[in-house]
Amino acid sequence: MSGRTMLESWILRAAGLALVLGLGTGCGDDGGSGDEDGTSDPDGEDGTGGDGEATQSDPWAAPVETGAWRVLFANRGRLPDNADQNDLWIMDSDGTDQLALTELGGLKDLDPPLSCNYGCFVSPNLKWIAVVTGPPSASGFELQLGQFDPNMKIGLLKGGVIQDVIDFEFVADRMFYSKIKSCTGPSCEFEFTVVELAENVNIPIPFETFPKGEDLVDSTYKGHFRVSADGRNMVLLNTTIRSVEVFLWKQGTGLVSLDFICKFGEKGNCSGTGSEYTDTDPVAIDPTGRHIVFFTFGERWARARVYDTTQPGVVQSSIMASVPSSAYIERACDPGVLAPWQWQRVIGDAYFTPDGQEVVFLGENACPENGQQPTKPVSNIYRVKLATLQSGKTLEESDVFNVTRHPKGDVTANRRPSAFQLTPDGATIVFTGTASYDQNGGLIPDGGARQRNDREVYRIRLDGTNAEQMTNDISFTAEAPFVVGP
Secondary structure, eight states: OOOOOOOHHHHHHHTTSSSSSSSSOOOOOOOOOOOOTTTOTTTTTBBBOSSSSSSSSSSTOOOOOOOOOEEEEEEEETTTTTTTEEEEEEEEESOOOOEEHHHHHHHHGGSSSOOOSOOOOOTTOOEEEEOOOOOBTTEEEEEEEEETTTOEEEEEEEEEEEEEEOOOEETTEEEEEEEEEEEEEEEEEEEEEEEETTTOOTTEEEEEEEOOGGGTOOOOOOOOOOOOOSSSSSEEEEEEEEEEEEEEEEEEEEEEEEEEESSSSEEEEEEOOOOOOOSOOOOEOOTSSOEEEEEEEEETTTEEEEEEETTTEEEEEEEEEEEEESOOHHHTTSTSSOOOTTOSEEEEEEEOOTTTEEEEEEEEEEBBBBOOOOOSSSEEEEEEEEHHHHOBBBBOGEEEEEESSOOOOSTTTTTOOOEEEEOSSSSSSEEEEEEOTTTTTBOOOOOOOOHHHHHEEEEEEEOOOEEEOOOTTTTEEEEEEEOOOO
């Protein structure tokens, strides 16, 4: 969990409520080998029937797929002659009707013309779009706001230019954003504002500043946040070089401290260095906004910590992995520490299933092998029950379900997911991962550059069946999958 630049943080959050486009990155757990050819298990040997219908006795059964959703994703040029190009695409749930939405929306026909080369962000209800107009400065980005009409044409909102934005999220017809208010040395206080998009974008409503007072001392907070689906709760991680404090902003209440995690010790007696914590560390908020799960580490343990927004003083946690001595982050890769089913760290954003009963997250193992960093680290998408995380137990292999089951190594079957989202029916996961098939439909050989450096869009059922590569373009890499309604 090393420190990230503002640009990198927006990329890693791309699968959240806002879709990040054009801000691309460059291109231990084996959990058993999955469907190495990228296809589903026709016999249903994982506890499901051959048609993908789950048995009632299977605790990891997937809901029935409805297909009533579409996928937005960024296509960024990956070759020398198109590296500066980026576009926003949309496709149906079966991978058909792939259209360049920025062409369809007419961004390039506006006066002056706009593009997604620096980033485009779309609201979950597919009504609003924010276009980054240029490269970021030290004070943030400039955004131009627009609205889609019924034919998906984009009209710019009058006065809808917001400057110096650090982070933002669309929530229905509202947009929350943060800006730097003032800085004392390296520590900055941020102002948080909401705009009612359907009413008047020219009337921003500031509602909070953070961190402030003694919480500003030694803070390395960079202005990022997560908002619940109803816009009533917001999670902020106030980091220092040795600690992270979890804050909840609750509508009608304001800021409340939920938890304090230190590399060594506790609040008031905290020690350590290394800047392992960032304000974009993995957080999930359930659909009702009641429960929050934070994946982090302190002292010898990697934990999932659960907070109840109706009882801010209550912290429940489970141990996901531990080391015999010293700090987890420093010793996790020591030989024999992690079991084959475990992961070194949780990366990116995590999500609750629509019923609020499970948390889905992305675990990565990039531990060195034989003294060498892996050419292709392994990452997998996992499921865990909320009740398990609330139990306070040390997780066992049976407590976690590995959806993708990627093997280790520089092999095609290790698709290495980089971002994902759940579909509204809770039955399917859409993710971006390294390419499996070439443009002729043949399996890309192990060790090849494309299976390591290119990314395409995939779909897979929540029970790990029916994996499918949905896109295939050797000239562009797919990023930031984002699921919207039909």
